[in-house]
Amino acid sequence: MPPFMYHAHSFAGLALMIVLWAVQLLIAYLIYRDAKEQKMLTSVWVILAILPVFGYLVDVLYLIIRELRPSRKTENPPVTL
DSSP states (O other): OOHHHHHHHHHHHHHHHHHHHHHHHHHHHHHHHHHHHTTOOHHHHHHHHHOTTTHHHHHHHHHHHHHHSOOOOOSSOOOOO
16 A cells, blocks of 8 residues: 555544544534433433444434433423523
8 A cells, every 4th residue: 555545544534533523522412402401311311422432322312212201391481580
């Protein structure tokens, strides 16, 4: 393999890892907001969503559990001053 291709491949791998990690952090933030609104355990879901190996599986599991459980959102949220 030519030497110039090796360096491009290592950069592409690093760039892909950074992009996937950024996407995972964005998904974890969205899970945090939704779990807080649904009155679920936000810290547990966010920690599980950030895990490198199982993060995407936890994201799918969150969506399934969120749809199956009854919503705990309040219909008329209290007014704050």
